[in-house]
Amino acid sequence: MYLPQFKYLKPGTVAEAVAMLSEYQGGAGVIAGGSDLIVKLKHQIVNLRYVVDLKGISNLYGIVSRADEMEIGALTKLSAIESSPEILNKALLLAQAASVVGGPQHRSMGTLGGNLCLDTRCYYFNQSKRWRQSRPPCYKTGGDRCYVAAKSPMCHAVYSGDTAPALIALGARVRIVGPEGEREQELELLYSGNGKRPINLDAQSIITSVIIPISPPYAGHAYEKYRLREAVDFPVVGAAVALSFEQPGGVCTRARIVLNAVGTAPSRVEEAEKSLLGRKLEEALEEAAELAYQSARPIHRMGGSPYYKKKLVKVLTRRALEKAGSMAIGNV
Amino acid sequence: MTNINFVVNGIRHQLAVKDNETLLDVLRDRLGLTGAKKGCDIGECGTCTVVVDGEPILSCITLAVEMEGKRITTIEGLAQNGELHPLQKAFHEHGAVQCGFCTPGMIMSGKALLDKNPKPTEQEVRRAISGNSCRCTGYDKPVKAILAAAEAEIQ
Numbered sequence A: 001m002y003l004p005q006f007k008y009l010k011p012g013t014v015a016e017a018v019a020m021l022s023e024y025q026g027g028a029g030v031i032a033g034g035s036d037l038i039v040k041l042k043h044q045i046v047n048l049r050y051v052v053d054l055k056g057i058s059n060l061y062g063i064v065s066r067a068d069e070m071e072i073g074a075l076t077k078l079s080a081i082e083s084s085p086e087i088l089n090k091a092l093l094l095a096q097a098a099s100v101v102g103g104p105q106h107r108s109m110g111t112l113g114g115n116l117c118l119d120t121r122c123y124y125f126n127q128s129k130r131w132r133q134s135r136p137p138c139y140k141t142g143g144d145r146c147y148v149a150a151k152s153p154m155c156h157a158v159y160s161g162d163t164a165p166a167l168i169a170l171g172a173r174v175r176i177v178g179p180e181g182e183r184e185q186e187l188e189l190l191y192s193g194n195g196k197r198p199i200n201l202d203a204q205s206i207i208t209s210v211i212i213p214i215s216p217p218y219a220g221h222a223y224e225k226y227r228l229r230e231a232v233d234f235p236v237v238g239a240a241v242a243l244s245f246e247q248p249g250g251v252c253t254r255a256r257i258v259l260n261a262v263g264t265a266p267s268r269v270e271e272a273e274k275s276l277l278g279r280k281l282e283e284a285l286e287e288a289a290e291l292a293y294q295s296a297r298p299i300h301r302m303g304g305s306p307y308y309k310k311k312l313v314k315v316l317t318r319r320a321l322e323k324a325g326s327m328a329i330g331n332v
Numbered sequence B: 001m002t003n004i005n006f007v008v009n010g011i012r013h014q015l016a017v018k019d020n021e022t023l024l025d026v027l028r029d030r031l032g033l034t035g036a037k038k039g040c041d042i043g044e045c046g047t048c049t050v051v052v053d054g055e056p057i058l059s060c061i062t063l064a065v066e067m068e069g070k071r072i073t074t075i076e077g078l079a080q081n082g083e084l085h086p087l088q089k090a091f092h093e094h095g096a097v098q099c100g101f102c103t104p105g106m107i108m109s110g111k112a113l114l115d116k117n118p119k120p121t122e123q124e125v126r127r128a129i130s131g132n133s134c135r136c137t138g139y140d141k142p143v144k145a146i147l148a149a150a151e152a153e154i155q
């Protein structure tokens, strides 16, 4: 399968990259590891005249530790993240999530920034051009309909990047540089919830780093990913949990539960989070898993029947809560 | 077209490549290195795996222009002076090759693993080749072959 023609550009600085993206507005896109973008270009579900490679920008790599937070460059490879002693020590949840992305080759190509900006996926979208040509385009490819939900006014393609739910559970922020300069925002706000355009980032801006607050003492977390094969596959459902307790075995003081691959964005289940606060985990766990189950609204043809995916939400949330709880006590 | 300098299996090349050419196409069609196979061509099967600066990557979804200054090892670079690499010998002796289509990628994933971790556990071997699909062997024999090659290299 040949790639359509484009011009390859390799800026040496962030400012240069932003200038290129601004100059070729609309026709230019960023490439990091390329493990998602090149496939999309081959399938011609995205068309670019200019491909701007960020890999020549040296200050987008690496891990910096400060007293209360840690900053990871957007171009840091997932393979480096899953094995970094620094991250294993201070943000284990991110390392866990990075270690279950794709296969080893995807992790040694794929970057953190690319993983966060992963496009949503759909059976009708991630297909070759010839396959798609058998029917008119849907919303996501510029058409006026959805094949998954015929009466729906919007695209329901599913978000399934593995590191975003983990990072949202940890309360991470992202640093973004665009023509107006630099800004910092909650990672959670990067996701629009619109399957057609899932990432809230204009075409001239790039993510330069991710900032993770260091968890307080007596914290525990876990990411549970269910997929059809133990390797390579995207999640059918994922659940990331981060909990903090007053003291080991005490009441819960902070809780985040983030579901993956059930909708168009990684999504927090706030009712379930609230149900844990001020209570001991073993007293609140079933209720929280049940609330997660009730809040999940997966739609059909997205890697499993809605019923099956909902049940998975409950099982994986419960499992992640149990693991997070025992990690906080120091059992693991 | 962009001029790139890179080293493939110890040999320095200077080549003008198209911006939209993949590394796999350059290896196979321009350098005649047809060891790395084109299976799915969209990053799913692993048979196009080559090792770039010590890391296993999928050459079918890697742009050739990105290879400026890189060191690439393909399956053709393993045998030295007509002598098979311990991994190749072990695959041969353990019957780890059936149709053989996945083998170049499987061995390159094994190579990247052993270069970093000369004495892996079975679990580590299974994980290292988990991005390489094989429809024939059931993975058991490739796993045994990689463990045997690790053993042989240590002795």
Ligand SMILES: Cc1cc2nc3c(=O)[nH]c(=O)nc-3n(C[C@H](O)[C@H](O)[C@H](O)COP(=O)(O)OP(=O)(O)OC[C@H]3O[C@@H](n4cnc5c(N)ncnc54)[C@H](O)[C@@H]3O)c2cc1C
Pocket (backbone or CB within 6 Å): A029, A030, A031, A032, A033, A034, A035, A036, A037, A038, A039, A054, A074, A075, A078, A100, A101, A102, A103, A106, A109, A110, A111, A112, A113, A114, A115, A116, A117, A118, A119, A160, A161, A162, A163, A201, A205, A206, A207, A208, A232, A233, A234, A235, B042, B043, B044
């Ligand atoms: C077979 C297969 C299986 C996979 N399985 C999984 C899986 O299980 N879980 C998972 O999460 N992913 C999976 N992936 C997807 C992909 O490999 C990973 O998400 C990877 O981390 C993407 O990172 P990248 O650097 O290669 O992204 P790229 O392909 O380079 O970029 C992805 C997108 O992000 C944009 N982008 C990249 N970096 C930046 C930046 N710094 N600022 C702004 N925009 C940016 C690009 O423009 C592009 O739109 C799989 C891919 C394949 C082919």
Ligand code: SF4
Pocket (backbone or CB within 6 Å): A121, A122, A123, A124, A125, A138, A139, A140, A141, A145, A146, A147, A148, A149, A154, A155, A156, A157, A195, A196
């Ligand atoms: S959810 Fe509907 S609109 Fe979106 S990609 Fe799938 S078929 Fe197209």
Ligand code: FES
Pocket (backbone or CB within 6 Å): B037, B038, B039, B040, B041, B042, B043, B044, B045, B046, B047, B048, B049, B058, B059, B060, B061
């Ligand atoms: S040919 Fe590259 S992964 Fe299948």
Ligand code: FES
Pocket (backbone or CB within 6 Å): B096, B097, B098, B099, B100, B101, B102, B103, B133, B134, B135, B136, B137
């Ligand atoms: S030997 Fe046939 S695919 Fe592996």
